[in-house]
Amino acid sequence: MSHRRTKGIEFDDDEVADYSDEYAEDTQEQEGIPEDQVRMHEGKAQVKKALGSSYSVSDKEIEEALWHYYYDVSKSVSYLKNLRPPQQPKKLKQASRFDQAANSAANAQRRKPDDTPWLQLPEHRRGNISLEPVIPQLRLLGGSSKPSSKLAALAAARKKKEEEKRAAAPTTDTSAQLPDRAISLLDRLGSKASGGSCTEKNAPLSAPSSHVLEQARPRPYPVRPKKEPSTSRLEESKETVPPAPEATKPEPLLDMKAEPSTFARIMVGPHDSSHGSQNRSKEGSFFSVPDEPKAKPRETEKATNGITEAVSQLSIGASPRVKSKNLNVREEFDKSDQKKSASFVVIGHVDHGKSTLMGRLLYDLKVIDQRSLDKLRKEADAIGKSSFALAWVMDQTSEERSRGVTVDIATNSFETEKTRFTILDAPGHRDFIPNMIAGASQADFAILVIDAGTNSFESGLKGQTKEHALLVRSMGVQRLIVAVNKMDMVSWSEDRFQEISQQMSAFLTSAGFQPKNVTFVPCSGLTGGNVVNPPAEGTMPWYTGQTLVQELDASETTKRAIEQPLRLSIFDIFRGGVTNPLVGDQVLAMPSGEKATIKGIEIDNAAADWAVAGQMVTLHLTDIDPVHLRYGDVLCSPSNPIKNVKSFTAKILAFEHVLPMSVEVHQGRLNVAATVSRLVALLDKATGEVTKKKPRAIQPGAVARVVVELENAIPLEGRVILRAGGVRLLLG
Numbered sequence: 001m002s003h004r005r006t007k008g009i010e011f012d013d014d015e016v017a018d019y020s021d022e023y024a025e026d027t028q029e030q031e032g033i034p035e036d037q038v039r040m041h042e043g044k045a046q047v048k049k050a051l052g053s054s055y056s057v058s059d060k061e062i063e064e065a066l067w068h069y070y071y072d073v074s075k076s077v078s079y080l081k082n083l084r085p086p087q088q089p090k091k092l093k094q095a096s097r098f099d100q101a102a103n104s105a106a107n108a109q110r111r112k113p114d115d116t117p118w119l120q121l122p123e124h125r126r127g128n129i130s131l132e133p134v135i136p137q138l139r140l141l142g143g144s145s146k147p148s149s150k151l152a153a154l155a156a157a158r159k160k161k162e163e164e165k166r167a168a169a170p171t172t173d174t175s176a177q178l179p180d181r182a183i184s185l186l187d188r189l190g191s192k193a194s195g196g197s198c199t200e201k202n203a204p205l206s207a208p209s210s211h212v213l214e215q216a217r218p219r220p221y222p223v224r225p226k227k228e229p230s231t232s233r234l235e236e237s238k239e240t241v242p243p244a245p246e247a248t249k250p251e252p253l254l255d256m257k258a259e260p261s262t263f264a265r266i267m268v269g270p271h272d273s274s275h276g277s278q279n280r281s282k283e284g285s286f287f288s289v290p291d292e293p294k295a296k297p298r299e300t301e302k303a304t305n306g307i308t309e310a311v312s313q314l315s316i317g318a319s320p321r322v323k324s325k326n327l328n329v330r331e332e333f334d335k336s337d338q339k340k341s342a343s344f345v346v347i348g349h350v351d352h353g354k355s356t357l358m359g360r361l362l363y364d365l366k367v368i369d370q371r372s373l374d375k376l377r378k379e380a381d382a383i384g385k386s387s388f389a390l391a392w393v394m395d396q397t398s399e400e401r402s403r404g405v406t407v408d409i410a411t412n413s414f415e416t417e418k419t420r421f422t423i424l425d426a427p428g429h430r431d432f433i434p435n436m437i438a439g440a441s442q443a444d445f446a447i448l449v450i451d452a453g454t455n456s457f458e459s460g461l462k463g464q465t466k467e468h469a470l471l472v473r474s475m476g477v478q479r480l481i482v483a484v485n486k487m488d489m490v491s492w493s494e495d496r497f498q499e500i501s502q503q504m505s506a507f508l509t510s511a512g513f514q515p516k517n518v519t520f521v522p523c524s525g526l527t528g529g530n531v532v533n534p535p536a537e538g539t540m541p542w543y544t545g546q547t548l549v550q551e552l553d554a555s556e557t558t559k560r561a562i563e564q565p566l567r568l569s570i571f572d573i574f575r576g577g578v579t580n581p582l583v584g585d586q587v588l589a590m591p592s593g594e595k596a597t598i599k600g601i602e603i604d605n606a607a608a609d610w611a612v613a614g615q616m617v618t619l620h621l622t623d624i625d626p627v628h629l630r631y632g633d634v635l636c637s638p639s640n641p642i643k644n645v646k647s648f649t650a651k652i653l654a655f656e657h658v659l660p661m662s663v664e665v666h667q668g669r670l671n672v673a674a675t676v677s678r679l680v681a682l683l684d685k686a687t688g689e690v691t692k693k694k695p696r697a698i699q700p701g702a703v704a705r706v707v708v709e710l711e712n713a714i715p716l717e718g719r720v721i722l723r724a725g726g727v728r729l730l731l732g
């Protein structure tokens, strides 16, 4: 969980750029350029050779795998091997004693037909009896083939979608499977520890004696099946500004007025709700919001009969069992001598070396020790993936390790002299973009990792290199460090570094990054050159710049929303324990409208009395049924709750064509089905003035105002990303 950061929620002028060229280029690329066809052809032959005859895999499956893994033969082979284990010749089963007896009886009968005259019926009098089952046999809906893994499932979904597209049947819709699966992945990965994943160092410190939060499986927000737009690809990315008041129709809110704290009642006297929240926000005392024992009954409860009402009041209004410390967090923060903190997201095309680079950084900074790395090396060797040992420092699930692909955001942290950093390692694969968005929404700045290898940089441009950069920019990230990685593979060539830097600079400027906020660093995650330590002697005599870590340290940290009302976006939910009740303040979970008591706070696995905006914190909650908490929900102060929104007006920057259409709205971990219901107006990029009312469509690169209707009322504030088709971006 983390507090809200201050990021300009206004639509910056510098974000408005003309993307039409980029997207025209992309469209052509999607259709398959000759270079891709050659790579596919060669790849297919190599995969077939590697698989040999013991694996029965069709050409289509090989193509699918190569496409998924961007023509990486070894990954495709290992994927296909897992998909179709080799066929073992069937052993002839020895007949059981029963069968032997039955056979010998039958043989005996054949020998002596006269012994069974009742079986000697003439042919025409013999009949077949077939029994109709009374209850139809149960089958799996949509076919019984069980995908061997999530990746296989995703591949199957994409394949199906493509086939349907080819058949030009716009009314059938399979695209919804993709987001659903992505969500179910989020759901399934709930156990992935936040705040440091699972290195030994990061194991929870508190003794699991009391389970503060016993979470059943948190349910994701349902994503409604969407109609595929009639044009081939309608996937854009948009940025929003806060909803315009006139078009916003928030759902009627529950009555959630905060009650004064015991401290407040003693100090100020009787409760006056009109003043409470103002006082509190001035204090900036974000966790000091304990409730009076008797909370007001909520709207729904008012409608119930007397007995139910009394019971509801009893349970909801019960005194928090943990007494609040009533700390003035603002004062505590000012008194404290904390290092500045910053979090950054690591983005880039699949396999460009993001996890390896972060593993190297943590190793060279001695956050992970030699023994742990040796252990990882041994395990990686054992499954023939020795080159991934450093990546495994970040990639911790068995699926990620066996596939060699990051699936979910992995976090870890380290300190330099000046700053405490949180790493958010994002998946590069396009199927996991929702997870990448979740990570990027927490970040102050980004490291874009680019593989300098021959052709790798170029294929990344067609893939997620540009897409990720646009995404983080549209989420408000302004500072970008471009790590030109795998320099060891191009002999630390200055020319290659310059070539990549020039191409990327032009693109990033057009995407709205200011040149002064973008730095290029040549490095190699695998060898460690120029990551923490300067490049080895003689490798890059031409380079006079800083190492990657020095660049990180030089980054300005984002201003925090310390004075703003509490907003905590739930990133992960898991079982945990806490020994000492520490905090005792109350928070309100939205959209459920349920209150919870904070029993304890952890920051970087150590207990803390308070936390402020910008920190990644783990809260131990009590007095709430876990069914009321899901990823993407927002915890807020009961005195200043976030609103549940059912529709909003967004100012968008379209990455591709936008029509009234089905979309998904992303904000942090939140991912909910929605519809662009109305195109209100086209806006002038520079002035924001209306240039055309009620346009029929919005072109790529245009800025417009649209109305978005959400399937469920959700707590939304600030920027959102809209996507359509589940694969590429929309812009919000």
Ligand SMILES: Nc1nc2c(ncn2[C@@H]2O[C@H](COP(=O)(O)OP(=O)(O)OP(=O)(O)O)[C@@H](O)[C@H]2O)c(=O)[nH]1
Pocket (backbone or CB within 6 Å): 348, 349, 350, 351, 352, 353, 354, 355, 356, 357, 387, 388, 391, 404, 405, 406, 407, 426, 427, 428, 429, 485, 486, 487, 488, 489, 523, 524, 525, 526, 527
């Ligand atoms: N030669 C060389 N290989 C590298 C370097 N960095 C990473 N690799 C290799 O590139 C492959 C992919 O590395 P990862 O770190 O898993 O890539 P990634 O970008 O994190 O992949 P996803 O998270 O799945 O998108 C591995 O085989 C690494 O060993 C490098 O600096 N030099």
